[in-house]
Amino acid sequence: MTMRWTAALSILALIGATPAAAQDHVARPFEGGSVTLIVGVDGANRFSDWSAGATYGGQIGYDWQRNGLVVGVEGELTGSSNRQCSVRYSTSGGNSSLCVTTGRDAYVGGRLGTPIGGATLLYGKAGYTNVEQTFAARQTTSGTVDGFRLGAGVEHHISDRTTLKAEYRYANYAGSYDRHQAVVGLGFRF
Template sequence: MRLFAASLLLSAFATPAFAQDSDKPFEGASATAITGVDFTSEPGNNATGVIYGGQLGYDVQRGKTVFGVEGEVTGSSSKGCGGSAIFSYCSKQDRDLYVGGKIGRVVGDSTLLYAKVGYTNNRLTGSYVDNTTTPATSGSGSNVLDGVRGGVGVEQKLGKSLSLKAEYRYSNYEGSYSRNQGVVGLGFHF
């Protein structure tokens, strides 16, 4: 009985928060599938791959101004190798976590131009081969890097619940590591 009462109470408060207002097309919760191009750069190694993942967010619209928060989990096919015949290494993108905020301006009735900034956390996996020893030694491991991401984008409503977005974002991590990404996303608004 308590579970039923708690569920009823939660739905009473949650329903108005997720309702779409036609005067505020960008207000509310959203879930977006994203994909795009991922350019990574670290000392002595650059790589290009495909980024893929998902984003959850919530926006508040006041007049033509939109404020939002979002979280994101992505993976990437980006992998780079470097070194020489004596010592070689490869590193691969594992996962990237992001949480941040955005501010934007509605243009016309259904287009949002926005800028975003937040915290990003990237995990790399890598391997190496050292031919200076006999026999050659090799190893592998992972490294987690903290950083800051900034970006700009445009989101176009395709109806009451669907939208299409395009973003450019730059992430700068500790250890002289960075990423440039161009992504597109298909979002569903609750």
């Protein structure tokens, strides 16, 4: 008998809390967890030469909205089609080229923003990034490089739990090269 009453009271408490949670979401639309699918343009500057490709992947995050500010943490895993080949040295048989292919990019960082008009968020971001690269000349080797990322963006609610975002990001990897990305994302808040 006690178990039934406990279950019934728990269900009633959950039903009673649901409208409060919905009201809280309306008051703070950028608070809570999110998952975002990302696609965009990826430009890299290596050896004073530019190359471009596509970037694609996903992001997870959590935001807190208080007193006109949004503070959040996020993690991201993306891939890239960026590949760059340059003539770098001469051999007895002629010139040879070095090709660098960008692989996965792992990012963790934070963001700080301010809502405008209730459904739109302007934000800046900063964090740590680690990219994998493959070098091909006479032999193929691969490795990772650490760096930092800075960015700015805008996120807009297109429905109660769905957002669109546009973002510019700059990353520098241990002084060896830098990247510029322009991405768009489709996000789902929960």
